């Protein structure tokens with residue numbers, strides 16, 4: 001068990017900067033999720049913690065020890081990566097056993113630990129098979145079992161659920177979180193799926209173009225986004241971001257008007273989440289563009305002033321398209337951002 005510290009990490013690939021001056025303190029026993037779009041530097045960060053990639057600058061400390069230059073095998077980390085290979089000639093049982101042999105764990109403990117790890121990922125009935133006789137999702141779960149069978153200082157997981165179908169992914173999510181709480185192993189988990197990040201993490205690190213955008217608990221990231229990138233990345237559908245002008249306590253854009261802090265003036269962006277919009281009201285005057293019932297909620301898209309506003313409407317809401325509609329905002333939950341995209345906090 002260990003804390004991890006990234007101190008001013010830079011990773012260059014030739015002239016390209018993959019990770020840019022990243023500093024991060026990951027607490028002992030924490031479940032930390034790196035979240036961001038494809039190419040933002042998540043995997044590179046993970047590979048540097050694992051020891052598969054050396055930082056161009058900066059220091060990595062695991063469990064109080066500077067690990068720059070320490071071989072991946074000598075860092076006490078267990079990894080589950082996308083497409084992480086199992087040994088094809090070994091049974092799943094032997095694959096899961098492998099790290100126990102490598103670490104010279106007493107043989108009498110092996111069977112119990114292997115079966116416990118396999119049961120956790122629902123592979124107890126497949127231990128005699130070889131990887132070639134398993135589905136992609138089953139192989140991914142076998143790799144997960146192999147990582148958890150010993151108790152390392154750190155778990156590193158890079159999209160470990162990406163090959164699973166939606167139902168299995170949801171159940172594995174709960175199992176991984178339960179397992180991590182139980183084993184209390186510091187975990188760094190990479191995903192581009194915001195639901196996975198929100199549901200698993202103690203804290204989320206949102207990255208874009210090699211740089212940290214915000215670090216916070218899922219509640220903080222959702223309720224207090226620092227900039228339009230974070231605001232637009234979290235939520236399903238994400239926050240509506242509407243460019244307009246603020247003047248004398250009033251925000252206006254074509255087809256849209258809402259209250260804003262009296263001190264705001266000039267070009268600003270209004271942010272409002274679809275769940276904080278409701279049918280009826282006059283903050284948006286537009287036309288129905290699309291109605292998508294999902295059972296528990298109806299997604300409504302409203303066209304106003306040449307843009308689309310997403311609304312989570314009541315489950316029973318139905319409408320034909322192109323009809324005029326008014327939308328109200330929950331005015332206690334409006335966000336404002338400046339021209340640089342940064343959140344404007346409580347202006348006076």
Ligand code: ATP
Pocket residue numbers: 013016017018036037038039040041042043044045192
């Ligand atoms: P994804 O979700 O698609 O896996 P990611 O956030 O994990 O994306 P990284 O794999 O960390 O992204 O890559 C970050 C950036 O660094 C990308 O633009 C990538 O093309 C670049 N990059 C990664 N590895 C190398 C390399 N060995 N040589 C050159 N560029 C690289």
